[in-house]
Amino acid sequence: MSSNEVSRRNFLRVAGLAGTALCLGFYFPSSAEEATIINTNGAADADIEMNPWIYIHTNGKVTLFNHRAEMGQGSYQSVPQIIAEELEVDLKDIIVASAQGNKKYGNQVTGGSSTIRSGYKNLLKLSATARVMLITVAATKWGVPAGDCYAESGHVIHKITNKKFHYGELVEEAAKLPAPKDVVLKKTSEYKLIRKPLKRLDTPMKTNGTAIFGLDKKLPGMLYAAVERNPRLRGTVKSFDDSAALKVPGVKRVFKVKMLVFKTYREGVAVVATSTWAALQGKKALKVEWDDTGFEHISTPVIYQRQQELLKSSEGLFLSKQGNPNETLGKSKDTLDVVYQTPYQSHSPMEPVNCVAHYQDDKLEIWGPIQAPDWVQDYISTEMKLPREKVIVNMTFLGGGFGRKAFMDYPHEASVISKEMGTPIQVIWTREDDATQGPYRPGISYRCQGAVTNGEITALKFRMCGQNNDHWRNGAKSNQANRSTSEGFLKPYYESIKDVSFAEVQFETPIPTMWWRSVYASTNGFAYESFLDELAVQAGKDPLDLRRQHLKDERSQKLIDKMEEVSGWKNRKKNEGYGVAITECFASTVGQIVKVSKDQNGKLKIDQVWAVMDCGWYVNPDIIKAQVEGSIVMALGAATIHEITFKDGLVEQRNFYDYKMPRITDIPPIEVHIMENTADAGGVGEPGLPAFTPALTNAIFDLTGTRIRKLPFDLKNI
Amino acid sequence: MQEKIKEKHNGLRTLVVISTLSVLVISMAFGIGGNKISNPETQVIPIVKKDSIASVKAFRQVYRVLMSPRCMNCHPSGDIPLQGDDSHIHEMFPKRGHEGKGILSMKCTNCHQPENTKGLHAPPGNANWHLPPADMKMVFEGKTASQLAKQLMDPKQNGNKNMKQLLEHADDGLVKWGWEPGEGRTLPPLTHSEFKKQWQLWLNTGAYAPKD
Amino acid sequence: MIKLNINQKVHQIDADPEMPLLWAIRDLVGLTGTKFGCGVAQCGACVVHLNGEAVRSCVTKLKRAQGQQITTIEGLSENNDHPLQIAWNEVSVPQCGYCHSGQIMSAAVLLIEKPNPTDEDIDNAMAGNICRCGTYPRIRKAIHMAAEMQKKGGV
Known part of the structure; x- marks a missing residue:
């Protein structure tokens, strides 16, 4: 059962x-x-x-x-x-x-x-x-x-x-x-x-192969579909030549499909066949002419150039503000003003996106690796013009999701194709489809300003410039700051630093973006916790002491005690770099310490990662440890390898050969500790991710004096 | 081809005896599978004319080919092959193994098929896909023209290849793969027939090593 | 018709000899434990044993596989009790689980050829298998554990 x-x-x-x-x-x-x-x-x-x-x-x-x-x-x-x-x-x-x-x-x-x-x-x-x-x-x-x-x-x-x-x-x-x-x-x-x-x-x-993932779902009479989609999201299909595709044995039909991606339609040409292989062969044989007019074909350098121009001139929309950071920054002699930059990222779950749909008699049943079945039901019933109770959405096991599979485009696409064919249909996305179609974690530039007076941080001013996922998802108001502008930043800092502000400098492109594991904390954490490290250096303070000084609440203090205890922070040796970062998201706080050194050939290596998770009440410590381990591996890839780039509106990465994954050979020892308390339960799947990157780059600074402000960076070139 | 060269240099024919005293059947790129290695015996190889200038000149051309990614990538200095036109270390670090066929669950033919797999960045293939074996690594990567020429002629380093086998090597199946490498891979700088001509010219004029 | 011998059972299938083994196993034979991840032998989710070797079925065509001995994850053991399967369970290795058919099939070849693998052996054998959930530390631990079990002969 x-x-x-x-x-x-x-x-x-x-x-x-x-x-x-x-x-x-x-x-x-x-x-x-x-x-x-x-x-x-x-x-x-x-x-x-x-x-x-x-x-x-x-x-x-x-x-x-x-x-x-x-x-x-x-x-x-x-x-x-x-x-x-x-x-x-x-x-x-x-x-x-x-x-x-x-x-x-x-x-x-x-x-x-x-x-x-x-x-x-x-x-x-x-x-x-x-x-x-x-x-x-x-x-x-x-x-x-x-x-x-x-x-x-x-x-x-x-x-x-x-x-x-x-x-x-x-x-x-x-x-x-x-x-x-x-x-x-x-x-x-x-x-x-x-x-x-x-x-x-x-x-x-x-x-033993018995777990049923989306791709494993089979129905009697099911046909397989692959779709060649406009490689620029907002483009359409001008015309297509299916003569070669239809000659592929097993290919049954070829037709144009249109699927909603939040507020935007994506167009493609579907090839329906008797096996996945035939559908994929048919897809390769298609010749499609796209219409790519009416929207900008953006390139990566332009994205960051624009963001950083905007950050020079615009104050943005404040998400939170206390005191008057501008005034304090203006008065202080000792200030820092730097820009951090993070790349677009693909979720790349191991199971590529796929979905089975069966439309019959004005009733639609869907099976798939779906993160948000209730949303899918809503969305599909609206789009397919069916009463909600006529749309049945079944979740299979998901071969990874990380946010990608909370998007509703692929169930919609499967539904449209099944309705057209009148049979059960499985739509499979190739790895290349997954890499090139998005949605992506948005690439963001951060302008971070801070003041140090008499060895103390007196002002912090953060501005974030990057796409707001909410604009896609629900058309968030353009006069409201991104609600996640300060995600990842620990609240107790507000108590100890008088002048603090977070603002979003709004920025949009035609690129589809979506939540990516730990969402904005995954990039905010890098900017904010690295910047605090810079200020600690500026103030002549030990980076962990600086956090102890500012995070005065009992849970933070205990967390720092634990971090200090497990990592041997106080006994660190010469020729070892130690870095610390603490971030909070989804109601859990995670502190990480990374230790780096150089091997005999002068190559940087990560010797050890210590992570301490405070998620309050919890169920299964082993699952928590596994989630934190996995988050760190994912963060390692995000920090040191991964970058989705655009050229003329097209994504340049296609598969694991150019969007490389960390492998078993790349993984440092990871030790995870869990704080024992009975506070309300916090999240587990994501909060382990954001602190890793700043802890790593802070450790690299500690060892080498090189401050990394742009991701990804190549560990081999430090 | 040899006949033609012989005729061309008629009258200046020299006989060189290369003795292959003990032949370990060691495979080079051309050694495994269906490619025959002659029995150990004394062989008589015609050399057309010793001509160090022509020989070195020919090897310069040969060297350009051998150092191209299509050849060098499977003649790495370490035990991991290289990949791509930029000759980066092969993703996922497959190891040479004793026979040059990979190890454990990372044997070459676990991914590399008898023919190229279609598509950009899909695994290239050949029926005989492998690296030089561990006891005859035949490293190209990092070698100067001089070093490489000497290495190729050194029976201790070339798997006890005699002249005939060396001459034949230009037509080895895996060598020829270099000119049919599949989508997205740059071809060696000479055509195969030009390479073969230069290779045999180099050997037949005395296999001189350039001074670097 | 192409004859495939999968998990000691012969299947006659009507398919293009150019079709990758992966799709024949999944779509035509109906064994879905072998997964599609990349299609270009980058990720190892599709690893099956072909005459005992850990081949990537996404690039292995039927014309190569026909008549050969093929083992998929479903055929690795009868009762999910291969030492690796037991160790995977003991260590709770999988998170999403999608890559682990391939991980286990790769590790199985490792354990045959190196019954007492070192960490370096594990790196050498397993670097062809990607896990996006990052279960690598546990994969390593479970392989060591399975090797121990094998040594003790308990399984």
Whole structure:
């Protein structure tokens, strides 16, 4: 039952359990934070606003509908781990099914490192509620006080007599009870599963080929499609010659397609065939003439030249401002004024974008590696002019997402092609399509100004100039600063530095941009934390001491203690470069220390990375460590290799030969530590990324005196 | 070709005895698979005319080819081949291995097919794709013309090639791949027939090494 | 018709001999554990064993593979109990998991030829396999663990 596409109704029908399973779900009156727990058996069946979240079956097994995607971040393990804890069942008795896209699940967007932090309180409460209901039934059956009973490993046990009921024996009665309110949750110290490094439930199916990713989805009668899209996003198809493509054995049809990319349409020519190979061959054989008029064909040097011109002249729109940095900067003798530059980046998930769609009888069903099934449902129903309930969106496993797969262009494209063909269709994007079509992390220039007076930082003025993803996504107002202008920057700095401002100097191009793992923090962190390092040098302070001095809150102090302890910061030797950076995003703070040195040939090498994660309440320390390790590897590539460049509006990189990935040979030792506290849960999938690059470049400065202000830089040329 | 040269220099024919005392069957780019290596025996090789000036001149041309990426990339100074027109270290660092065929899960033919894979940057291929073996590395990279000429003629470094085998090498399948390298790869600076002419001219005029 | 011997089972397929083995395995035979990542032998997601070698099926044509012994991730072990599969589970190596069929198939050849691999051997064997999630430290750890298991003969 690991199938990802079990709809609730199908599930009940197949399992023959309707009415006998205990089904609990949430009702979201307004926001996900305020969920009410509902016994869906007692309520009107299939009420639109009700969602079944867990089913406890008469055999004692629990089916969990995971409302979020599994794209590597570990929801497949961490969500059941939460449920098993409060429900008191064995993890092996939990079956995870992917929920379909539906507003009744609340926000389903797997982004912003939110799977756990946005849902864990509800999930704990939901599971505890079920447990209490089962105990109530058992106690009633035995005629004993519920307080004399406890639950363990899928059973309710009477403490005094040791009598036992299997959950399966209780669900039918429990299903008739209303869900109790205000159940008592376990204390952290009582956890048996949460905070334990349990093995991931999805590993076995990822080691024997049984995990079904988007590309693995097959339907009877399914045809395969590849699309040659205008290599400039806003261009259209003028004409095409399909004569050679149609001669490829297996190619069935060739036609023009048009898909919405947020507010812009992208055009291409689809080749539909009986196998992926035939479709790809047909695509290669196409001759297409594009219409590329009406928009700018931009090149990379122009982008940065314009950004940096703008940063010279424009104050931009303030996102936040306290005190008067301009005045302080004007009065100070000791000031710094520098520009940092970061490149456009591709997400490049290992699984290229793909989607299966089946349009029939005014109903559309979609399967794919989808980060935001609820958005896809909305978007497709509007675009395909279907009522929302006629658009069924199924999430498969995602072979990586990193933000790319929260875009709705590819499900839309698959839907359009399926409707045209009247058959199930799988659209596959090649690696080249993935690299050249975007969307990308925007390339950004930062102007950073600071003042030091009597050895103390007295003013910080940051201006960011780069594309605002929100302009694509929802047409954010042009008179509002990018809400992420200060993302990554630690809030306690505002307390200790009087004059601080963050402003966005607006900048647009025709290039599509999108969230990329840790979003703006991934580049802000580099600029802001490197600049603080520059000011520390200017002020004659140890860079870690500078942070200790300014980040006065208790959590920051403890984090710094830990960083100092694990890295041996105070005992660092000559000929070793140490760099530190601390960033915050998605409610978690991560500090990193990187140690570098030069080998016998004078080549720079990264000796060690220490990362300390403070994400508050957490579920699985091993998954957190894995996420931070992976974030660091991704950041290493982003800092030292990756750059998407444009020439005359065309992307110059195509595949892993010119957009090279870090390989096993490139990876420094990484040590991850997790802070223990019970603050609200923060994100895990992304916050480990931003601090790495500034910690690395600060370490390089420490060793060599070379300050790196432009990414990517080549480690071999330091 | 040899016949023609012989005729041209009629009367000045010299006989040189190259003895191949012990032939380890060592493969050069041309040595593995279907390419025959003659039995160890004394061979009589005609040299047309010793002419150091002509020979050196011919080798200068040969050298341009050998140092072109299509030839040099698989004759690296280290144990990792080079790639591309800029002769960068091969991505993913495949190692030579004892036989020059790669090692472990990184054997050459795991990616390199019997023919070029179509498309820019797709793996080039040949039925005999490999590097020189570990005990006969035949390094081109970093060698001066003088060093390379001496190395090519040194039986200890050339896999005990005799003159006949050296002459034949110009027509080896993997050598000829250099002139059909697939999409996006620059050809050597001479045509294959011009290269072959210069190669044999160099050998037949005494295989002199240039002074650098 | 082309005869493919995959995981000890013969499949007769009607396909162009120029078709890469990858697409025949996935689309025609229906074994989807072998993944498409780049199409040009850069990433290793498509690694299968061809007569025991870790070939990149995205560039290996059917005309080369026909009649040969092919093993895919589905055929590496009967019960997901190859030492590498066990170690991968013990170490929780995969994140998204997409590249790991290829990672494991590459590592399997390594362990046959170097039953006690050093870190350098692992680099030499595994540098052809990309993992975008960055699970490399765990891949290394799991290979060492699998080698230990193999040595102890427990599996």
